[in-house]
Amino acid sequence: MRPVVSALRINDNAQLVREIVTPEGIPVRFTLARAGDRAAGFAIDLVIQIALLVVIGLGLRSAVGDTGTWLTAAIVLLAFALQNFYFALFEIRWQGATPGKRAIGIRVIDARGGQLETSAVLARNLIRELEVWIPLRLLFLGGIVWPDAPGWARLVAAAWAFVFLFMPAFNKDRLRIGDMIAGTRVVMQPKLVLVPDLVDETAAAAAALRRAAPGATASAAAAYSFNDAQLSIYGIYELQVLEGVLRINPGDLSHLEVLRTVSDKVRAKIRYEPAVLDHERFLREFYTAQRTHLEQKLLFGQRRQDKFSR
Amino acid sequence: MQSLAAVPATRLPPGAIAARALRSVEFRREREATWRELEDLIAAADRRGLRTLGAEQLARLPHLYRAALSSLSVARSISLDLALVEYLESLVGRAYFVVYGTRQHLRRQIAEFFGWKLPATVRAARWHILAAAIVTLAAAIAAFQLTSADLDYYYAFAGSMAQGRTPASSAAELRDGLYHTESASGALTTFAASLFSHNARIGILAFATGFVAGLPTLLLLFYNGLVLGAFAALYHVRGLGLDVWAWMLPHGVTELTAVVLCGAAGLLLAQALVFPGARTRIDSLREQGRAAAVIVVGAVGMLFIAGLIEGVFRQTVTSVPVRLAVAAATAAGWIYYFGFVGRGRVRRDAATEVAR
Numbered sequence: 001m002r003p004v005v006s007a008l009r010i011n012d013n014a015q016l017v018r019e020i021v022t023p024e025g026i027p028v029r030f031t032l033a034r035a036g037d038r039a040a041g042f043a044i045d046l047v048i049q050i051a052l053l054v055v056i057g058l059g060l061r062s063a064v065g066d067t068g069t070w071l072t073a074a075i076v077l078l079a080f081a082l083q084n085f086y087f088a089l090f091e092i093r094w095q096g097a098t099p100g101k102r103a104i105g106i107r108v109i110d111a112r113g114g115q116l117e118t119s120a121v122l123a124r125n126l127i128r129e130l131e132v133w134i135p136l137r138l139l140f141l142g143g144i145v146w147p148d149a150p151g152w153a154r155l156v157a158a159a160w161a162f163v164f165l166f167m168p169a170f171n172k173d174r175l176r177i178g179d180m181i182a183g184t185r186v187v188m189q190p191k192l193v194l195v196p197d198l199v200d201e202t203a204a205a206a207a208a209l210r211r212a213a214p215g216a217t218a219s220a221a222a223a224y225s226f227n228d229a230q231l232s233i234y235g236i237y238e239l240q241v242l243e244g245v246l247r248i249n250p251g252d253l254s255h256l257e258v259l260r261t262v263s264d265k266v267r268a269k270i271r272y273e274p275a276v277l278d279h280e281r282f283l284r285e286f287y288t289a290q291r292t293h294l295e296q297k298l299l300f301g302q303r304r305q306d307k308f309s310r
Numbered sequence: 311m312q313s314l315a316a317v318p319a320t321r322l323p324p325g326a327i328a329a330r331a332l333r334s335v336e337f338r339r340e341r342e343a344t345w346r347e348l349e350d351l352i353a354a355a356d357r358r359g360l361r362t363l364g365a366e367q368l369a370r371l372p373h374l375y376r377a378a379l380s381s382l383s384v385a386r387s388i389s390l391d392l393a394l395v396e397y398l399e400s401l402v403g404r405a406y407f408v409v410y411g412t413r414q415h416l417r418r419q420i421a422e423f424f425g426w427k428l429p430a431t432v433r434a435a436r437w438h439i440l441a442a443a444i445v446t447l448a449a450a451i452a453a454f455q456l457t458s459a460d461l462d463y464y465y466a467f468a469g470s471m472a473q474g475r476t477p478a479s480s481a482a483e484l485r486d487g488l489y490h491t492e493s494a495s496g497a498l499t500t501f502a503a504s505l506f507s508h509n510a511r512i513g514i515l516a517f518a519t520g521f522v523a524g525l526p527t528l529l530l531l532f533y534n535g536l537v538l539g540a541f542a543a544l545y546h547v548r549g550l551g552l553d554v555w556a557w558m559l560p561h562g563v564t565e566l567t568a569v570v571l572c573g574a575a576g577l578l579l580a581q582a583l584v585f586p587g588a589r590t591r592i593d594s595l596r597e598q599g600r601a602a603a604v605i606v607v608g609a610v611g612m613l614f615i616a617g618l619i620e621g622v623f624r625q626t627v628t629s630v631p632v633r634l635a636v637a638a639a640t641a642a643g644w645i646y647y648f649g650f651v652g653r654g655r656v657r658r659d660a661a662t663e664v665a666r
Contacts, residue, residue, distance in 0.1 A: 012329075013333060022379065022406060022410070024376065024379050024550075026379050026382065026383055026407060027401075028382070028399060028402050028403055029399055029403075030403055042456055046422070050360050067532065069500045072500045072503070073500045073503035073504075074503075075504050076500065076503040076504050077506070077507065078425060080506075080507035080510060080511075081509070084510075084514065084610070088448075088458055089416075091412070092412045092419065093359075093414060093416055094359075095360070095407050095408060095411020096411045096412070104551070107407055107411075109406075109407070109410075109411075110410070111596070113410075114410065115410045115411075115412070116410065116411050116412050117412070117600065118412060118419050119427070119600040119601070119603055119604045120600050120602040120603075120604075121412065122600075122604065122607050123599045123600050123602065123603030125607055126514055126517065126518065126607070127513065127521065127599075128519050129514045129515055129518050130515065130518030130519060130521060131518075151477075162504060164388070177320075177521055180592065180596075181521065181579065181595050181596070181600075181602075181603075182596065182599055182600060182603070183592070183596030183599070183600070186401075186602040189403075189404065189407070190399070190400030190403045191400060192349055192352075192397065192400050192401060192404060193397065193400075194342075194345070194393075194394075194397045195393050197335055197338060197393075197394065198391070199332055199334075199391075200333050200335055200338075203466030235600050236390055239390055240390065241393070243393065245395065246505075247337075265417050279399050284422075290334065290336075290392070292332055294387065294390055295334055295389070295390055296331060297334065298387070298388060298390070299388070300331070304449075
């Protein structure tokens, strides 16, 4: 029964979903980016920063010639600018994305749903000095910064580094300190997939069958019919689970098995007597009838959430 | 067994559907074209940037976005097709990124930032700036007094920053240090650049440690003041009082102001965290954090200017009156900038706010 169980998970990471209200007053749900995604995005950006530094440094050297001090000065400035303004510049220009975020598919938004302000972008990125660069320096260059540090100092430094670096893993909104200070969230960029409506699909298939065999209209077109009593058993939740089951990629044998199981359960539940040969077809037509029934109820303001609601 | 899903399904004339066509199916058929159009616009904006969209497409974007929003709320109330509602949710989300991401051109943003936002934010933070300045000044005066009385304090206050300028040096050596010039192409440029990035990093740190309740911020300010006071005292004792100020102030006015501003930014953050007042901590952090970031970016710009003055001007001009005149000019410049630039804009904004 495992495939059915996985189809039941309509919102698989419900604790990461946050609702924000757009300036138009409509709530829209976003899924927060996971800590791992953010770390991956950051790693990509870090690599790009280092690559930029090396490439521009080498470029300058070949352009100006190896005149030592100017070159060093330029590289010092460049390193500073990259470290502190790389993220901010991209997030301002690319509507909340940096190259790394874009590659992973995450974005920065305003936590309250307003426009992403420049000052918010600056705030969330300047704080990286405290939460990223200093911890990294302590972890990897600790020996250079403070050569004979006593053991306790190393311990404190490591604790500091871990608290700040792993902050997003510790709070429920996956907030970095920069996000707290700026009032921003990092969310997943939703994928855009519009699949055909199941009702439309079923009706079209039935019409195609009718065209293929005009004589057999009666038996082929309205093969299964349901009465009101049978349609008043399930609610919206069950309907949408059925939608999930029907949308699982059809064709393989285990899917047919799942369809038969579901069809058996449904028939037993709604006391559907006639014999059923094509389980997929039965479920599709039941879906159409059930959705029509529930949507009509919806028009009258009756929202039957699931089979338990009265 | 026939599989119905294998039959091609879409694009039928409306009449082909059974008589009890669903409203939600009808609804989708009517609106799908505008959703697809919005999808294409978003894809283009994501791939090549907003600015590559034509004027007509740009004008269409908010219209399509609002249409998608209204589709979403209709779909939520009439359609039980989960796939459709989730698609619309995603579509609105993606469009939201484009419509409510940062929008203006970078150049206009920068002009706006320096022309209005920065000075206005600094004016709003005047009490925090005053507090940061008092901490620095108090430390400087204390260190000055102590070091003047006993030069050994110099080692305690400014030991690590001495760079050969210690009480062991003679007055002549100290004097040479103040008027020593080098060709600008020497090690000086590197020195100025490293000095700038070092100072700027300290400034950003003073701001960021505001998040740790501001104690490190205060310590940084205090320590900065100590070094300043001890340094000045050393030269005063040797009778080089005027010379040391003429050496320090041309870039020092800008640099010290910048450090104080960074400290004030840290204090803003600390106050939001420790004393959020009537609002929640998250709310007050969000507001003060943004203001503090604006101030810090301004201060980093000031430190860059200070680095230029220090690296180029001070090493080529040795006349005391000219040095002091430049110091006075920078002071006047910053007072004008932070005191008066952008005031009209604030008033206009307040007026439109009231008019709304």
